[in-house]
Amino acid sequence: MSIQLGSNQEPPKQERSAETRRQLLDAAADELLDGGFARFTTHGVARRAGISRGAQQHHFPHKHRLVTAAVHHLAERSLQQLEGITSDGSLNSTRRVLDALFEQYAGPLFAAMLDLSLAARADEQLRDAVQREEHTVNRMIDEWAHRRLTGCDDAPADFDELFAMAISTVRGVAVLRLLGHSQESVQRQWKYTRDQLLRLLVENRS
Structure with a gap:
């Protein structure tokens, strides 16, 4: 049966x-x-x-494999949140992309990566794994931003150089929050920095 x-x-x-x-x-x-x-x-x-x-x-x-896989998983979760943000090259949409980048680099994913990087200084096996994953995560976020910020026909000839500078600048300000600087002072610094980046990435196209 x-x-x-x-x-x-x-x-x-x-x-x-x-x-x-x-x-x-x-x-x-x-x-x-x-x-x-x-x-x-x-x-x-x-x-x-x-x-x-x-x-x-x-x-x-192995613990190291689980830790690095968890970081990669966090990055994929972050990218899913970012995918809804688009850019048509306008001031407002580019501002949204820059703000999203700043929140990513000042958020829990990169706080965890900073913590791991510090912990890995005395652990060669962990250090190599963390460095590889850090490069992978940064590339994922950067490629997302690059796609969003090059969606117009009048991108400057030196856009790639401007983009690299913008990413480094965003990370630099974001680290201030991770290091415990006051929310108000970091936010003021970010708004000023973002306005300067907007001038370079968008406003000088006209």
Whole structure:
């Protein structure tokens, strides 16, 4: 006699594995944001995800691999938030892109990366992994911004050089917030800096 499977049929093994990995990465990202690298443990990640230690070790046998994968996962979550922002080369839309970049570089993702970079100074294995992931994350964010800011026909001939300078400037001001400078002073500095960048990227096209 054949047995008909209902709608509660268990998902395929590959699908369950992918879901377990996603749960671990979500939990690892949140663990990193909440406690920093100093308090980050694979046991804590497994507990937060509601997954057995065996399943956690199957997907991520080493702490360093889990940490760097969590940073990459955070970057992908950040990019999903950014994708809704577009630019047509106008002043207002370019301002939105610059503001979004500033919030990214002053936000939890790069706070976690700064924390990891400091922790990795005395750990060669972690340092190499963090540096690779930092380059990857920065490239992802930069490529997003470059696509948004070159969506018009009258981009300056030296746009790539201006863009590189703008990114470095945004990061520099954002670090002030990560270092604990007052919200008010950082915001004043950012508004002034953003206006200067807008003049270079948009206003001098007319």
